[in-house]
Structures are given as structure tokens and as C-alpha cells.
Amino acid sequence: MTHNTLKMAQFDLALVKPYLRTILFSVVPILILLFIGNGSLMYGMMFSMSFAGIAVSYPFTISEKNKMERLYAVLPISKKEMVFGRYLYAVIIGLLMLGVSLLAGFFTFMCMNIEIFFTEIFIAVIFGVNMLECYILFLLPAYYQFGTIKGRFCVFFPMILSFAIWGLASANIISIELYSLIVLFGIIMMIPSAIISVRILQKKDI
Amino acid sequence: MTNYLEVMHLSKNYPNFQLHDISFTLPEGYIMGLIGENGSGKTTVIKLILNMIHRENGKINILGKDNISEESAVKPYIGVVFDSNCFCEEWTILQTMKRISSFYETWNKEKFLSLMNRFQLDTKKKIKALSKGMQMKLMLAWALSYDAKVLILDEPTSGLDPVSRDELLTILAEYIEDGKHSVLFSTHITSDLERAADYITYLHYGELFFTGSKEELLSMFCMVKGGREELQPEQQKKLIGVRTFSTGFEALIKTTDRACFSGMAIEPVTLEDIMIFISRKGE
Numbered sequence: 117m118t119h120n121t122l123k124m125a126q127f128d129l130a131l132v133k134p135y136l137r138t139i140l141f142s143v144v145p146i147l148i149l150l151f152i153g154n155g156s157l158m159y160g161m162m163f164s165m166s167f168a169g170i171a172v173s174y175p176f177t178i179s180e181k182n183k184m185e186r187l188y189a190v191l192p193i194s195k196k197e198m199v200f201g202r203y204l205y206a207v208i209i210g211l212l213m214l215g216v217s218l219l220a221g222f223f224t225f226m227c228m229n230i231e232i233f234f235t236e237i238f239i240a241v242i243f244g245v246n247m248l249e250c251y252i253l254f255l256l257p258a259y260y261q262f263g264t265i266k267g268r269f270c271v272f273f274p275m276i277l278s279f280a281i282w283g284l285a286s287a288n289i290i291s292i293e294l295y296s297l298i299v300l301f302g303i304i305m306m307i308p309s310a311i312i313s314v315r316i317l318q319k320k321d322i
Numbered sequence: 323m324t325n326y327l328e329v330m331h332l333s334k335n336y337p338n339f340q341l342h343d344i345s346f347t348l349p350e351g352y353i354m355g356l357i358g359e360n361g362s363g364k365t366t367v368i369k370l371i372l373n374m375i376h377r378e379n380g381k382i383n384i385l386g387k388d389n390i391s392e393e394s395a396v397k398p399y400i401g402v403v404f405d406s407n408c409f410c411e412e413w414t415i416l417q418t419m420k421r422i423s424s425f426y427e428t429w430n431k432e433k434f435l436s437l438m439n440r441f442q443l444d445t446k447k448k449i450k451a452l453s454k455g456m457q458m459k460l461m462l463a464w465a466l467s468y469d470a471k472v473l474i475l476d477e478p479t480s481g482l483d484p485v486s487r488d489e490l491l492t493i494l495a496e497y498i499e500d501g502k503h504s505v506l507f508s509t510h511i512t513s514d515l516e517r518a519a520d521y522i523t524y525l526h527y528g529e530l531f532f533t534g535s536k537e538e539l540l541s542m543f544c545m546v547k548g549g550r551e552e553l554q555p556e557q558q559k560k561l562i563g564v565r566t567f568s569t570g571f572e573a574l575i576k577t578t579d580r581a582c583f584s585g586m587a588i589e590p591v592t593l594e595d596i597m598i599f600i601s602r603k604g605e
Binding site (some may be wrong): 120123126127130131134178182183184185186187189190191192193194195197319321322 | 369372373374375376393394397398400401402404406407408409410411412417421422424425426
């Protein structure tokens with residue numbers, strides 16, 4: 117199964133490759149401006165992870181547009197592998213955006229001679245991962261259930277959730293340790309989320 | 323003789339349509355035509371074979387394996403040509419096949435390239451730039467390049483010119499030549515099946531009307547022609563769908579009833595005649 121899951125993730129990455137270049141070219145300058153304007157990693161991270169949320173939907177949109185569900189029905193892979201591959205794709209895209217955001221931040225702050233502390237990097241990364249996992253946990257099953265147009269309306273829920281958790285952490289209502297544990301729990305929860313998506317796809321009439 | 327495809331008591335319910343108790347078998351080395359009017363359930367059957375939709379009842383075996391519980395084991399042996407493109411339109415042929423071929427252990431790159439050559443398809447061309455006929459050929463090349471044992475064609479010839487249709491039929495004939503490949507060919511263009519099919523499965527409003535050899539179906543019916551005044555009331559009861567003209571009529575009858583129409587012109591039927599007149603009977 118692992119082999120086909122990887123192939124499926126590669127397939128999805130190839131689908132979004134032309135769009136990815138455009139995203140990166142448009143995101144990086146805005147990120148740099150945000151870092152210059154705010155002097156903090158957080159705002160850039162929020163922005164780039166919001167884009168990651170959009171990029172997660174791309175394989176769904178492209179597949180729907182090209183009626184590729186028929187191709188997926190013929191390919192020698194199970195529905196489970198198909199779904200797991202898409203989750204893997206979403207993780208890769210999210211980590212890519214997170215990495216781009218951090219690199220752009222380091223580069224900007226280095227040019228501006230601003231020192232970045234480890235705690236700030238850690239919180240930004242924790243926030244970025246939390247935002248990504250919220251998207252993956254809730255958006256992917258929504259896309260499988262409702263399709264991309266209706267599923268897109270669910271984008272606000274993971275966004276609000278990740279901001280709420282971050283708000284509680286920044287107001288010291290929850291400790292950084294607890295925040296990290298919540299993020300870790302979110303990563304583990306991706307497995308039940310993927311299983312729910314598999315069930316949805318298995319029951320769905322294409 | 324091994325059955326490559328076995329469809330047993332298949333049922334599917336939609337709010338406005340029911341596919342009811344469909345059973346047929348496709349033996350190794352033959353072409354089966356899947357015919358029926360629009361909305362008769364042909365595409366539903368194909369979707370059920372490909373596990374794209376849920377069945378209410380029944381079982382489907384492909385090469386002796388269940389199409390759901392053993393989906394991954396079965397899929398490498400199925401090739402499908404849809405009525406329209408199913409690839410990413412922004413990709414070139416080469417990009418498409420590079421991505422897709424990685425899923426197949428039996429992918430034969432040389433065979434694919436030789437088919438591209440034969441079909442005169444430029445592999446650098448984007449999918450969206452291909453005509454309908456070219457897209458059909460690409461899907462066919464895809465299936466042939468991993469040596470699919472069962473080829474399913476879902477109305478691939480609709481909208482194709484006669485030359486492309488003839489080319490497809492020639493390829494299908496070559497495909498089954500070794501006796502180790504089978505084809506399920508869904509189409510409205512029954513003349514293609516008159517030429518290529520060995521077996522026919524005829525769906526009528528979601529029900530199985532006939533499944534068996536093409537010759538058997540053609541021998542079940544005949545066409546009677548005559549003047550309107552010649553037709554007696556007892557004879558009228560035996561007609562299956564009638565077409566009347568100012569000068570006379572033509573009607574489908576069961577071959578077993580032909581003795582009742584002595585003196586009238588009786589002719590053999592085509593698959594199209596059967597479909598049209600059976601449909602008229604329904605109306």
C-alpha cells in the first residue's frame with residue numbers, strides 16, 4: 117500500500133505543479149513585505165499557511181474539472197491508497213509552505229539585522245503545523261463528502277479553530293507545552309480523519 | 323472456456339431509475355456488445371464493474387476475482403475507453419503516460435510508443451489539443467500498453483467519423499486474435515457490433531432483455547412487410563412494434579410466428595431493427 121500511496125502523492129504533486137510555481141512566485145514577495153512590516157514570523161506564517169489551505173484543494177478542483185474520477189477508477193490502486201496519497205500530498209504541500217515562510221523570514225530578518233529567537237521560531241512552527249493539521253483534519257473529509265465547491269465553505273472552521281488555539285496560547289491561558297501537545301494530538305488525529313475520508317469515498321457514487 | 327467477466331444478479335436503485343437483476347458472462351477471447359436505448363443502464367453497469375458506484379445486490383467477478391474485495395488485484399487487468407477524455411487536459415501525452423505508467427508493473431513503454439506511432443499521435447501534444455478520435459486512441463493505447471485482459475469500451479465511437487470507427491474495430495479484432503483478451507463494447511452504433519461482436523447483452527429500461535450470442539438474438543426475430551389491408555387481427559397481436567406507411571407496414575415478429583404471416587415478405591433483421599421495434603413496443 118505504501119508504494120501506491122507515494123505514487124498517488126506524486127501524481128497529485130504533478131497535477132498542481134504548474135499552479136505551485138505561480139503560488140510561490142506570488143507568495144514570497146508578499147511574505148517579505150509582511151515580515152518587513154511586522155518584524156515578526158507569525159503574520160507571514162499565517163499568510164503562507166492560508167495559501168497551503170488553498171493548495172490542499174487543488175487536486176480536488178483539477179480532478180473535478182477534468183472528470184478524472186474515471187481515471188482513478190481504472191488505475192490499479194485502492195480507494196484507501198488514493199485517500200492516503202492525498203493526505204500525504206497535503207502534508208508535503210503544507211510543510212513546503214511552512215519551509216518557504218521560514219526561509220523568507222530568516223532571509224528578510226537577516227537583511228534587516230533583526231535577531232530571531234528560538235521561542236519565536238518554535239511558536240511560529242507550532243502555529244503553522246496546527247493550522248495545516250486543522251485544514252487536513254476537517255477540509256479533506258469535507259472535500260470528499262461535498263466536493264470542492266461546497267467543501268470550500270468548511271474552510272472557515274479549521275481557520276477559526278487554529279486561530280482560537282493560538283489565541284489561548286498567546287494569552288497564556290494554555291501553556292506552550294499544552295499547545296505543543298494539542299498540535300501533536302492533531303497529527304495523530306490525521307489517521308482517523310483519513311479513515312473517515314476513505315469511508316466517504318467507498319460509500320460515494322462517483 | 324473461462325469467463326473473464328461474470329455479472330450476477332446485479333441491481334442498483336436510483337430515485338428515477340432501477341437496474342434490476344442483470345446477469346451475463348463474457349467468455350475469454352470474445353467481444354460482447356452492450357446495447358440498449360439511452361438510459362437503459364449500460365453506463366450504470368460499466369460503473370458497477372469499475373466499482374465507481376454502489377450496487378444494491380449482485381456480484382461481479384473479473385478473471386474469477388471479486389471486483390470490490392479484490393479490487394487492487396483485478397484493476398491491472400482491466401482497460402477502459404470512455405466516451406470522453408479522462409486525463410488532465412493541461413498535460414502532454416508523454417507527461418500523462420509517464421505519471422500513469424508508474425502504477426502498472428506490466429507497462430510496456432515500447433508498445434506504447436509504437437502505438438503512438440501507429441495512431442499518428444504526437445506525444446508532445448497537450449491532451450486538450452487532441453480531437454475526440456485522438457483521445458479515444460490514446461485511451462486505447464493506455465489499455466493496450468499494460469496488456470489489459472478485459473477491455474471495456476463505454477460508447478467510444480459516438481461522435482467518431484466512419485474511418486476512425488473502422489480503425490477501432492480493426493484494432494479490437496487484432497486485440498482478441500490470440501484468444502486471451504475480451505471486450506465489453508457499449509455502443510449505440512449497432513452496425514459496429516454487427517461487424518465485431520460475438521455476444522450481445524441487451525438492456526431495456528434497466529432490465530435484461532437478452533444475453534447470448536449475436537446470431538441467437540438475430541435468429542429470434544424477423545421483419546414482416548406488407549400492405550395495411552393484408553394484416554388480420556390475429557396477426558396484429560403477434561407484432562412487436564410496427565412502423566406504418568401510407569402504402570403499408572413493417573413490423574418485428576418472433577421467428578417462431580413467421581408461419582402466421584405466409585404470403586407476406588419476411589426479411590432478416592439487424593440489431594438496430596430489434597432495438598427500434600422493441601423500444602416501440604415499450605411505448
